[in-house]
Amino acid sequence: MEVDKLFSTYQTENGDLIEYILHAIDEKQKAGDWDFCIDSKSDKLLSVLMYEYVSSIEKLTDGKFKAKQVIDKLSNQMEKFRIGDFKAGEDDNITYDGKAVTSEAYKKQCRIDKNFGAHAIEYKDDEENSKTAVVLFDNKQVATINGQQYTLSGIDLQDLSDIRHTVFHEWTHIMEKCMIKTSQLSREDIVFEDGESIYINAMLSPDLSKQEYKDFISNVDDLLEGDAEVPFEGISTIELNDRKCPDNRIMHNQISEGATEFIARKVMEIIGEKVKHPDRYAKQVKIVGDIFEANGLAESLNTYFTQPHRIIRALENKRVKSKDMLHYISDYINKPNILKIFSRINIDMDGSVKEGLISRQINRFKRIIFKKDALLLAERDSHSTAYQRKEEKDTFRESLIVSPEESTKKIEKQNEENVQTKDDEKSGPSLDD
Ligand SMILES: [Zn+2]
Numbered sequence: 010m011e012v013d014k015l016f017s018t019y020q021t022e023n024g025d026l027i028e029y030i031l032h033a034i035d036e037k038q039k040a041g042d043w044d045f046c047i048d049s050k051s052d053k054l055l056s057v058l059m060y061e062y063v064s065s066i067e068k069l070t071d072g073k074f075k076a077k078q079v080i081d082k083l084s085n086q087m088e089k090f091r092i093g094d095f096k097a098g099e100d101d102n103i104t105y106d107g108k109a110v111t112s113e114a115y116k117k118q119c120r121i122d123k124n125f126g127a128h129a130i131e132y133k134d135d136e137e138n139s140k141t142a143v144v145l146f147d148n149k150q151v152a153t154i155n156g157q158q159y160t161l162s163g164i165d166l167q168d169l170s171d172i173r174h175t176v177f178h179e180w181t182h183i184m185e186k187c188m189i190k191t192s193q194l195s196r197e198d199i200v201f202e203d204g205e206s207i208y209i210n211a212m213l214s215p216d217l218s219k220q221e222y223k224d225f226i227s228n229v230d231d232l233l234e235g236d237a238e239v240p241f242e243g244i245s246t247i248e249l250n251d252r253k254c255p256d257n258r259i260m261h262n263q264i265s266e267g268a269t270e271f272i273a274r275k276v277m278e279i280i281g282e283k284v285k286h287p288d289r290y291a292k293q294v295k296i297v298g299d300i301f302e303a304n305g306l307a308e309s310l311n312t313y314f315t316q317p318h319r320i321i322r323a324l325e326n327k328r329v330k331s332k333d334m335l336h337y338i339s340d341y342i343n344k345p346n347i348l349k350i351f352s353r354i355n356i357d358m359d360g361s362v363k364e365g366l367i368s369r370q371i372n373r374f375k376r377i378i379f380k381k382d383a384l385l386l387a388e389r390d391s392h393s394t395a396y397q398r399k400e401e402k403d404t405f406r407e408s409l410i411v412s413p414e415e416s417t418k419k420i421e422k423q424n425e426e427n428v429q430t431k432d433d434e435k436s437g438p439s440l441d442d
Pocket of ligand 1: 182266269
């Protein structure tokens, strides 16, 4: 079994870390909170995945974020870890969009309509603490809802690379959640006002009303005076803009999603696994990857896991076409794909936005077309050759649709007219006279 072999390799490589992982898993497993294997086979699966993830994060951050710290953060935040599906009876208190994750309504929404392969859900535990539940769905499951049978979405749990890609992505969602003490924050770290938009850099619940977001903004100064913690979720922000979106808020979480996926792929790269789904968030991954690399990968990732507001602020402080860079690229990603054909953005070596090749190309064509249009207009005005060529073409086209006799007559007639015209010209007034 591949997993067992990997486990013994890792045990030889770093027995101390494996011990630490086994201890963390053991506690959660006894409480029934973490699944650690599939169908009671390869009981080392979770320890192998965890070893790969936490040791890679330590490498990626050049040892700034230690493997054991990663384990602590995951154990502390990930209250539930399910392989296959949520467990009826044990997970009923976890809700998403007001639906219990063990209900048919949840299955319908997430595994039939939205095709989720996995899900990381934030919820409140019995003591009202914010926790996360992570589930990897089994794509072999079926469900009967209202008398109709459905195949449910999920991943291939027989395929280790599918499991790795999915679980590393979901764990990174946990890694990017940070509670930052107000003593370390300024007003701008939490609320950034730019033109007619106000951005909340902290990650408040997406279910709040617009008025509740506004109340939060008016209370930021009080918040900063007290001793509180503010939640951040990667580089996600919430925009309030009464003109663009009068009744609701705009979520800017797609750049952050790219960061999550980028980090998951880096982990895959370190353990020598190929990327299972290269098209997943491909554009976001490219953009965020370039930003991280431009600022030094290890340093950027450590900041991302510990002080994400610093990355948000650095991007908000850069201007691109009268907008801040973070929301310029976020707006770009949120555009429908068809519109992205006309502009492609790249991140420069120094980390700033650059117009991509396609956009440059299109601008070049636009310039040529505009130039030609201008030329054509001028030609038409002066009745010059380009305009006459069009008449010649029309005459030619007309000649094609008539019978041969008519055509001959027509040509003869045209020749007469031409001769006449020339004669007219000849007989016209001459300055030499
Ligand atoms: Zn995600």
